[in-house]
């Protein structure tokens with residue numbers, strides 16, 4: 001049975017354990033299906049055909065609090081998969097938690113709707129295949145692999161702590177970062193790793209597992 005969007009449901013522990021294999025769920029299973037009150041959905045684009053399966057992702061990039069042994073998980077109904085065509089992104093808000101649901105060529109992924117650089121909403125960026133471009137500093141991130149495709153123009157630290165200098169897009173003068181606190185902040189800002197939330201497709205709806213506290 002599928003719950004309607006916006007209705008409060010029970011944690012999976014009260015419904016029976018969901019088959020959490022980190023990167024992929026059984027699309028036919030309803031185990032663990034719960035919805036959180038107040039979830040709002042904003043669609044951002046509407047390109048091509050559908051391929052409604054959850055995309056695999058590196059297991060080490062699973063978000064904290066939604067692993068197989070996590071007790072407090074709430075599953076959010078992120079809307080109809082038929083309304084999220086390939087190439088489209090959707091922002092789903094639960095309380096103060098914004099989630100990006102994107103339909104990539106590899107399937108559907110869910111991550112925080114916060115750029116891993118300085119938290120801009122990726123859902124208003126551009127999705128090209130698996131790569132989403134941030135609207136703020138031109139950082140580009142591969143939603144299928146979790147890799148940084150292009151560091152932000154501001155430079156800074158990558159996830160491993162390696163420093164990358166500022167840069168300018170092709171055809172523009174190289175930027176010179178003036179000294180001071182702002183430059184230091186940019187230099188010390190680390191581009192975090194993407195973190196994924198498990199996705200299932202159940203009865204045509206996209207279900208995303210979030211930590212219960214989200």
Ligand code: FES
Nearest residue numbers: 115118134137139
């Ligand atoms: S906030 Fe996204 S690249 Fe800077």
